[in-house]
Amino acid sequence: MNNVARRDQTAIRPFQVSIPEAVLAEMRKRIQATRWPDREPVADGSQGVRLATMREVAGYWGTDYDWRKCEASLNARDRWS
Amino acid sequence: MNAVAQPKGSDATAIRPFHVNVPEAELTEMRRRVKATRWPERETVEDQSQGPQLATLQKLARYWEAEYDWRKVESRLNALPNFITEIDGLDIHFIHVRSKHKNALPLIVTHGWPGSVIEQLKIVDPLTNPTAHGASAADAFDLVIPSIPGYGFSGRPTATGWDPAHIARAWVVLMKRLGYTKFVAQGGDWGAVIVDVMGTQGHPELLGIHSNMPGVIPVDIDNVARTGAPMPSNLSPDESLCYERLATVYAKGIGYGYQMGLRPQALYGIADSPVGIAGYFLDHDARSLAMISRAIDGQPEGLTPDDILDNVTLTWLTDTFVSGARLYWEDFQAQFSFFGVKGVSVPAAVSVFPDELYPAPRSWSERAYPKLVYYNKLEKGGHFAAWEQPKLFSGELRAGFRSLRT
Numbered sequence: 001m002n003n004v005a006r007r008d009q010t011a012i013r014p015f016q017v018s019i020p021e022a023v024l025a026e027m028r029k030r031i032q033a034t035r036w037p038d039r040e041p042v043a044d045g046s047q048g049v050r051l052a053t054m055r056e057v058a059g060y061w062g063t064d065y066d067w068r069k070c071e072a073s074l075n076a077r078d079r080w081s
Numbered sequence: 082m083n084a085v086a087q088p089k090g091s092d093a094t095a096i097r098p099f100h101v102n103v104p105e106a107e108l109t110e111m112r113r114r115v116k117a118t119r120w121p122e123r124e125t126v127e128d129q130s131q132g133p134q135l136a137t138l139q140k141l142a143r144y145w146e147a148e149y150d151w152r153k154v155e156s157r158l159n160a161l162p163n164f165i166t167e168i169d170g171l172d173i174h175f176i177h178v179r180s181k182h183k184n185a186l187p188l189i190v191t192h193g194w195p196g197s198v199i200e201q202l203k204i205v206d207p208l209t210n211p212t213a214h215g216a217s218a219a220d221a222f223d224l225v226i227p228s229i230p231g232y233g234f235s236g237r238p239t240a241t242g243w244d245p246a247h248i249a250r251a252w253v254v255l256m257k258r259l260g261y262t263k264f265v266a267q268g269g270d271w272g273a274v275i276v277d278v279m280g281t282q283g284h285p286e287l288l289g290i291h292s293n294m295p296g297v298i299p300v301d302i303d304n305v306a307r308t309g310a311p312m313p314s315n316l317s318p319d320e321s322l323c324y325e326r327l328a329t330v331y332a333k334g335i336g337y338g339y340q341m342g343l344r345p346q347a348l349y350g351i352a353d354s355p356v357g358i359a360g361y362f363l364d365h366d367a368r369s370l371a372m373i374s375r376a377i378d379g380q381p382e383g384l385t386p387d388d389i390l391d392n393v394t395l396t397w398l399t400d401t402f403v404s405g406a407r408l409y410w411e412d413f414q415a416q417f418s419f420f421g422v423k424g425v426s427v428p429a430a431v432s433v434f435p436d437e438l439y440p441a442p443r444s445w446s447e448r449a450y451p452k453l454v455y456y457n458k459l460e461k462g463g464h465f466a467a468w469e470q471p472k473l474f475s476g477e478l479r480a481g482f483r484s485l486r487t
Contacts, residue, residue: 037352037403041241047410048347 017074024067031062093167094258099174099234101158103398108151111355111397115146118356129370133363137374142356145390151398154391157202165234166258168251171243174234175227176201177259180209182221186288186486187261188478189225189252190467193270193294194405195362197233199392201226203471208478219486220479227255229271231404233395238404244411245271249279253286262286265482269293269466271408274417280425289428289454291481293466293474295441296423297431297449298327303421307331319442326439327420334366334438338419341409352402359393361402368436369464383462383469422449430455430481434470436463455481 039051120139124131161176176198179185188208192200207214208222228235230243230251252275256264265288268276273294280290298306302320305313306328316324341348351357364370377386396402417423420439429450433440440458447453457477462470466477 034349035353035400037346037349037400038237038239040346041239041407047407048344049349050346054349 017071019067019071028062031058034058093170096164096166096258099163099165101155101163101234103151103155107398111394112146115142115355118142118354129367129374133360133370134374137377138356138360138363141359141377141386141389144386145355145359145394149387149390149394151391151394153387154199154202154395158198161202161205163234166255168254169247171230171238172236173227173230173251173255174198175225175255176205177226178205178209178224180221180223182211182218184219184486185209185221185223186482187225187256187259187264188222188482189227189256189264189266191227191248191252191266191268191272191275192229192232193268193272194232194408195365195392195396196270196465196468197392197395198226198228199233199388199395200465200468204467204475204478207471207475211475211479214472214475216476216479220483222478222482223261225256225259225261227252229275229405229408231407232401233399237401238407241411241414243408244415245274245278245408245417246282246415249275249282252279253282253284257286263288265289265291265485267291267293267478270464274412274419274423277423277425278417280427280429281423283426287427289430289452289482289485290425291430291432291455291478293432293434293477294420294437294464295429295431295433295446295449296418296421296425297441297445298323298418298420298422298439299445299448300418300421303327303418317442317444319440320444323439323442323445330366330438337361337364338409341406342413343410345403345406345410348403348406352400355393355397358396358402359389362393362396363389366438366464372436372463372469384465388468425450426452428452428454428485430477431457432466432474432477432481433458434462434464434466435459436461437466438464454484457481 036051036055040047120135123135161178163174163176165172165174190201192198205224209224211220212218229248231237252266263286266276266279267290273292273296276290276292277296279287302313302324306324309328309332312321312324351361363373372382373384373389375382376384396405429452431441431446431450431453443456446456457480459473462473467474
C-alpha cells in the first residue's frame, strides 16, 4: 500500500503495512450489511462453507476482530518488498 | 421479496393468483449496492478470455444505477396471468395464458440458467395469439411458463432432491392440475435437460418435446469431449464441428457449472452483490458474452441491456442466486449429462440455432430421438433463443409441434 517509488526500481526498499482506519471501517460496514443466502439443504459441508459457520466468522469479523494485531506482527521485524 | 400471492388456504394444491410488487426501498437498496461496488482492476488481456470485461460491467452498472427501470418489466409480468401452486411441498410460480383459439395445444416452456420466466416473455403473444403474428389459428398454444424451483418467484428448496427428474415429474403434476391431459413440452438450457428427462419418464400425457439445446451427444463422444482426448476419427463433417465446439465448451467454458455443481454454498459474495450476479450471469458462454457485450456497447442484437438487467434484477430481488446455483449441485448428484443422450422415447423436435453451445447434427439427433419429427437449422440466434429471436423461435415451435396436433 505505502511503497514509495524510487529512482532505482531494482533497489530493495523497506516496506511497512499501514491500512487507513477508514478502509477497516468500510470493511466492517460491508460485513455487517451482508445479505445472506438460505441455509444449505444438507447437514454437512458438502455444498461449501456452511451458513452458520460463515455467519459466526462474519459476526466476529464485523465487530471484535482486530486487524491491527496482524499488522503489528507483520511490521514487527524488518520486511522487504 | 414482497411479491404478493394470495394466502394459502387449507388446500395447498389450490392455484393462487400472484402479482409482483417490489417495494421501492428494495430498489433503492439495490441501486445503493450497485453504486458502492468495489471493482477489480481491468483484465490483463485485450479480449473476453478472462471473462466479462471491466469496461462492459462498469457501463452496465452505471446504466443500472442511474437509468434502468425495473417497473417496466414488473408491468409486463403483471400484464400476464401469474399463479402459484404448491407441488411436493414447494411453491411453484407460473405464467398461464390460454389462447382464445379452440383446440390450442397445451405447451409448457421451461427456462434455464442464468434465467427466469423473463426469457419467455417475448414469445407469449406469438404462441397464444398467432393470428396477430402472421400465423394460423391452427398453430395456437395454451401456454404455461413455470419458474424452476429455486428460481424467480418459485419457492427455494430447503431440502435436497429437486433435480431435473423431480422437476420434470412436477411439471406433469402442474399440467394435469391445470386440466391438461395431453400436452407438449419445450426447453433450452436446464429447460432442455428437464424436457429430455420428462421424455424418458413414460408420461402418457406427454405428446412430445421440442428442444433448442438437444441432448443428443452420444455418451462415448460426450466422455471423450469432456476429457479433452483427441477427436474420434470416424465423424462426419457436421459431427466433427459439433465435437470441436463441445470440446471447447468443456475446456474453456462452463467453469461456473463445476463451481455451482460442487460448491454452490461457497458463493456468498455473489449472493451479496448485484454486480456480482451480473458479472457471473453475463458469462454463460463465449458467444453469448460477446453478443451481450456488444449490446451493452450500443449494438443490440437479440438482447438489450434492459433484457439483461431485467433477469439479473429479478434474481437479486428474489434472492435466488444460490438457490438457483443448487440445481447444478442436484444435477451433479443425479449425474444427468447436460448435453448427452438420455433415452427420450416420445416424439421430439429439434431447432439448431447457430450460436448455441454446439450445433446438434441431424445424425446424432436421429439417434438420440428415435421419434424425431422435426429438425431445422436456423440462420441466426444463440443459446437464449426464445429471448433473442422470439419470432424465429415461435415459428420453430409452430412447425416442430404441428405433426403432434390431433
